[in-house]
Amino acid sequence: MTLQRPSLRTVFTEFMEDLHSALNDRGLTVTILPEKGRSLFTTRNFRPGEEIISQEPYVCVPNNSPVESRCDRCFASINLKKCSACKVAWYCSSVCQKSEWKLHRLECDALARLDKDRHKSVTPSIRLMIKLFIRRKLQSEKVIPMAATDNYKLVEELIDHMSGIDEKQLVLYAQMGTLVNFILQWPGMNVKEIAVNFSKLACNAHTICDSELRPLGTGLYPVISIINHSCLPNAVLVFEGRTAVVRAVQHIPAGAEVSISYIETAGSTMTRQKTLKENYLFTCTCSRCVKAQEDEIKESAILEGYRCRNDQCDGFLLRNSDDTGFTCQQCGLVRSKEDIKNIASKIKSISDEASTSLSSQSYAEALFMYEKVEKLQRILCHPYSISLMQTREKLLKISMELENWTKALTYCKLTISVYQKLYPGIHPLLGLQFYTCGKLEWLLGHTEDAIKSYTKAFDILRITHGTNSSFMKELLLKLEEARAEASYKLSSTDDE
Numbered sequence: 001m002t003l004q005r006p007s008l009r010t011v012f013t014e015f016m017e018d019l020h021s022a023l024n025d026r027g028l029t030v031t032i033l034p035e036k037g038r039s040l041f042t043t044r045n046f047r048p049g050e051e052i053i054s055q056e057p058y059v060c061v062p063n064n065s066p067v068e069s070r071c072d073r074c075f076a077s078i079n080l081k082k083c084s085a086c087k088v089a090w091y092c093s094s095v096c097q098k099s100e101w102k103l104h105r106l107e108c109d110a111l112a113r114l115d116k117d118r119h120k121s122v123t124p125s126i127r128l129m130i131k132l133f134i135r136r137k138l139q140s141e142k143v144i145p146m147a148a149t150d151n152y153k154l155v156e157e158l159i160d161h162m163s164g165i166d167e168k169q170l171v172l173y174a175q176m177g178t179l180v181n182f183i184l185q186w187p188g189m190n191v192k193e194i195a196v197n198f199s200k201l202a203c204n205a206h207t208i209c210d211s212e213l214r215p216l217g218t219g220l221y222p223v224i225s226i227i228n229h230s231c232l233p234n235a236v237l238v239f240e241g242r243t244a245v246v247r248a249v250q251h252i253p254a255g256a257e258v259s260i261s262y263i264e265t266a267g268s269t270m271t272r273q274k275t276l277k278e279n280y281l282f283t284c285t286c287s288r289c290v291k292a293q294e295d296e297i298k299e300s301a302i303l304e305g306y307r308c309r310n311d312q313c314d315g316f317l318l319r320n321s322d323d324t325g326f327t328c329q330q331c332g333l334v335r336s337k338e339d340i341k342n343i344a345s346k347i348k349s350i351s352d353e354a355s356t357s358l359s360s361q362s363y364a365e366a367l368f369m370y371e372k373v374e375k376l377q378r379i380l381c382h383p384y385s386i387s388l389m390q391t392r393e394k395l396l397k398i399s400m401e402l403e404n405w406t407k408a409l410t411y412c413k414l415t416i417s418v419y420q421k422l423y424p425g426i427h428p429l430l431g432l433q434f435y436t437c438g439k440l441e442w443l444l445g446h447t448e449d450a451i452k453s454y455t456k457a458f459d460i461l462r463i464t465h466g467t468n469s470s471f472m473k474e475l476l477l478k479l480e481e482a483r484a485e486a487s488y489k490l491s492s493t494d495d496e
């Protein structure tokens with residue numbers, strides 16, 4: 001009997017078995033649900049803040065643009081040097097460049113062949129796809145190792161939704177596929193397969209963010225992509241560098257489905273469902289969506305609608321059946337359509353000017369304009385309106401650019417009260433907003449308030465971000481400094 005090498009198929013089947021056993025060791029299992037497809041379930045309890053799963057990207061790429069570049073390996077934005085051959089990839093050190101070299105070598109050859117005009121079409125999505133095929137090639141040629149959680153079979157298993165996407169999108173994916181094919185120039189490449197992979201990336205890739213949830217790039221994490229969405233998730237996805245980490249934000253019992261949120265959850269059920277349908281092609285039936293359906297009209301009227309004419313009343317308004325105006329559901333006062341239209345059009349024109357000032361970094365001008373917008377929105381919108389909250393978020397950022405800490409603190413506090421309503425439970429954005437609040441209070445010498453805000457931030461972020469990252473160590477240090485200062489102040493008053 002001659003010994004035969006195992007076929008690629010056998011090797012992949014073994015990898016799938018290894019994946020199941022790796023997940024099993026972590027207290028996880030994959031189940032197929034008829035309405036959701038593959039779903040990640042727990043086989044043991046997870047406590048809040050506990051890491052459920054973490055994964056390195058199969059491929060990732062920074063969101064480089066002409067104004068901002070990041071290291072291809074670690075996403076750092078300092079000490080960058082451009083790859084002298086392809087002039088596309090950036091690295092912050094020779095260590096990062098060396099660790100990417102096996103993968104970049106083939107990409108570099110392909111990109112270096114392109115003329116200057118073609119270089120412009122090498123967007124992060126195109127690079128992600130090029131890297132995906134290069135990684136597949138290098139793994140199948142055993143130039144780089146495969147593992148149970150790190151192999152192309154997992155990419156093959158990803159859902160693609162090709163039958164659900166519209167003609168325009170299909171054409172776009174085909175064009176992008178043709179470009180990737182042109183760049184790689186590998187014999188036997190199949191444009192259809194590349195187009196299918198673009199469709200997979202659209203509903204499976206994740207935006208890589210820093211600890212403060214600022215987007216840095218995009219990555220494909222095929223095991224983490226098994227996790228389904230909920231608008232009231234029991235877990236959160238954060239990144240430590242380029243490593244994706246999923247942590248429980250509440251007690252998750254054995255036998256429960258692990259869920260994360262794919263979208264910004266501040267939004268009415270209608271808005272969330274629309275975003276999910278357009279981007280991920282499903283209708284969410286999570287407990288928040290089901291519950292909200294009964295109260296959907298009220299919810300949209302509060303989050304996206306208008307306020308009562310009586311500024312002492314916080315009732316929500318519904319459109320009159322004769323379409324002449326809106327009636328407050330608490331005190332019965334009617335607001336005319338004309339009044340609403342007038343204010344809305346003023347807001348629109350000032351917002352456009354404000355946004356131009358902001359894009360050109362004319363912060364003083366932008367502050368002046370957005371304050372006008374905020375004043376008008378306070379007259380027009382419900383106090384829990386999302387657009388009013390978004391204007392206040394902009395005012396917070398602009399005030400910080402202008403180092404006007406008092407103003408920044410005012411807007412930060414105003415957003416927190418709305419965040420608490422919009423992000424129920426443990427949410428990283430609420431924790432980060434308390435952190436910003438604490439930093440501003442500390443700068444302004446409001447030490448006791450800073451301690452309270454830092455503590456609230458810590459209580460939330462230790463669950464979403466864990467306690468080991470340098471970001472969390474910095475937060476803890478700030479809290480200790482504030483406590484030390486408070487006790488010093490107290491002892492100096494006692495001495496007097």
Ligand SMILES: C[S@@+](CC[C@H](N)C(=O)[O-])C[C@H]1O[C@@H](n2cnc3c(N)ncnc32)[C@H](O)[C@@H]1O
Nearest residue numbers: 036037038159203204225226227228229280282
């Ligand atoms: C990142 S994948 C998640 C894993 C996927 N279930 C699978 O079988 O590979 C995203 C896709 O899963 C499905 N999905 C995710 N969350 C869902 C939910 N709450 N209800 C129904 N389908 C969901 C949708 O088809 C969505 O486009």
